[in-house]
Amino acid sequence: MTRLRFARILLALAVILFPACRGGRSQTDMTLAGSTSIQPFADKWAEVFMEKRPGMGVNVQGGGSSAGIQACKSGACQIGMSSRELKGDEKDLFEIVVARDGLAVIVHPSNPVRGVKLADVKQIFSGDLRNWKLLGGKDREMTVVTREEGSGTRGAFQELVMGKTRIYRGAITEDSNGTVREIVAHDPYSIGFISLGLVNEQVRALVLDGASANEEHIRDGSYKLVRPFLFVSLGEPAGLAKEFVDFVLSAEGQALVKKEGLITVK
């Protein structure tokens, strides 16, 4: 009697677990992993792609740019997503720019400072420029908000703005674009940086070196804070991965992310 019940439980477990065990490597399933900045857009792409191609499974995972690149190298996923340029031995991988993203330096909407020089931004984040008065604002100390070590957004900011200079240690550190925006939206004296697509009416993007943060200025090259969104793979993608990449680069795929505030590649 007991043994029979035990067998039944085992059978139930097997039925539940079986679908999870199979697949992954099959022709109808693929996995993307990497940058959490790209993840929401990849989710969107995957959703529409799977609607058009029923029976195909596209599985999108986060983990960060570096982890995604590593996963792609080891073969754990077919496509890695990176929101920063490849470096060192990562350059062996096949890379495709699928979109570009601007970085916005944001302040509270009530801040009288409209625009700054990129060099000032560097000084603010290195901790050398601490008072808004020096930029024509109120005589108040700045609250500098940055992202945590390892974040792709921080990596891109470091590369595009800071160069070899360090972001100073006393800066408030948050672990997502959303919390950075939340803090800047509520603190009139704060400054932070987030993905351009995530700027909303709660915060205001600063004009940098005379160029406001929008698509036009990114395209003509006057707005400098732009990073690529990359898909990387071991060799040229084939099969389902190729179909997916083609979809992403198609007019339809690009239109999807343009709506969300990204800059298309064409």
Add this chain to the structure above:
Amino acid sequence: MTKATKKRGKNRLERNDRLVRLALLVVAFSAISILLVITIFIIGQGTPIMFKYGLKSFLAGGEWYPSEKLFGLWPMIVGSLYVTLGAMALGVPFGLACAIVLTEFSSKRVRRVIKPVVELLAGIPSVVYGFMGVIILVPFIRETLGGPGLSVLAASIILGVMILPTIISISVDSLQAIPPSYREGSIALGATKWQTVKMVLLPAARSGIIASIILGMGRAIGETMAVIMIAGNAASVPHSILDPVRTLTSNIALEMGYAAGEHRQALFATGVILFIIIMILNTIANVTASRMKGMKR
């Protein structure tokens, strides 16, 4: 029923008994072995990098820039201690006062209502405390005292409230455990109620109260979610209570998402340090608690 079937029945009972005993043993050991596996894993992952870069640079280094292979945990160690001490400074006087009022200066009916309510406070998830802090406390500090608001002070206040239930309920238990003869004797000698509390009851319940404080301290030092939300997480030693601060726990939770390679190992090393600090606190709590038990006898 024949003798043989009786015997068989007895055998079966014995066998079942052995089986149950074996099953319980396996379950019990699995709990211990999980703990053991976690310990070995954390130490195995965390210690090699500590020795690679030197224990001194790990513990006393002031610079945390994992991308440049700088893994100084000093700001986080200091940060954890500041925030915990701040929480103690707020939580202990309030908690102790509440415990004294509940045991000595209030009727049984009041106690029957308040004590469960206080214990309910312990059941509120920490993210709710953190959220309250972000919405109410942080803007208040920013507007009245200046600074970014996300600060040592904000974290201390929230943690102080969070440890109240621990301190109150254990202190109440240990004050109630004092034999009535202590109170009666003191009152009979002409002492007032407050004198009795101060001179007789508090010293008698001392080790229980200390245990409650240490357990509260353990909760404060281990708290992560609420602290990440309100402490600002700057990896530098704060110069005032209005400066942002990063604790050991937030260091791990904040960066584990993207950490790879040595960065990840350094986060495990942070865990090792935290593990050691908490183990020391737990040992102290156990020793004082067992002393309390000895006293009761």
